[in-house]
Amino acid sequence: MTDQPQLLVAARQGDPEALAQLVARYHDRVYRYGQRMCRDRFDADDAVQDAFATLARRPDVQHHPGVIAWLFAVVRNACRRLLRPRALERRRLGEPVADHDAVAALDPSPHQALERWRIVDTVHAAIAALEPSLREILILRDLEGMTGEEACRALAISDAAMKSRLHRARAGIRDRLRHLRDEVG
Secondary structure, rough: OOOOHHHHHHOOOOOOOHHHHHHHHHHHHHHHHHHHHHHHHHHHHHHHHHHHHHOOOOOOHHHOOHHHHHHHHHHHHHHHHHHHHHHHHHHOOOOOOHHHHHHHOOOOOHOOOOOOOOHHHHHHHHHHHHOHHHHOOOHHHHHOOOOHHHHHHHOOOHHHHHHHHHHHHHHHHHHHHHHHHHHHH
């Protein structure tokens, strides 16, 4: 069974052979990414396992050509969930900070929180408005921090196509944000 959509359907239905083939196909790349994100082999194991288990349950991802990018996103989110308690603990334990002025307050004021939410929501809406091929390259390069070569491999596209899509995606975001800014005044 080598056809990716069939493989995903079979894995979702509980076929252990299909799940094994799916894991074999993507595991190395996803695991390396997990190790970079989590910075801990055990957390990376948990994050990658979570990603493949989630993939097996997601019918909406079956026919998506960017399944590898989706796996990276699931691993990234799992690593962030795993790292969040450690970051809070380090803050509470009083790790020395070189530049005290650069440290943001833990609890922003309600006005600051609302303003931050509005900005994030506006940017997310601008990203969501992009066509899928532009959105996925923007997410991989600018949000995931992948190199151009990694993004090309993840999406199975040429370097020229990646650069062109990334340029169009960034220009689209700029135009949308500029348009929204002009509307608001």
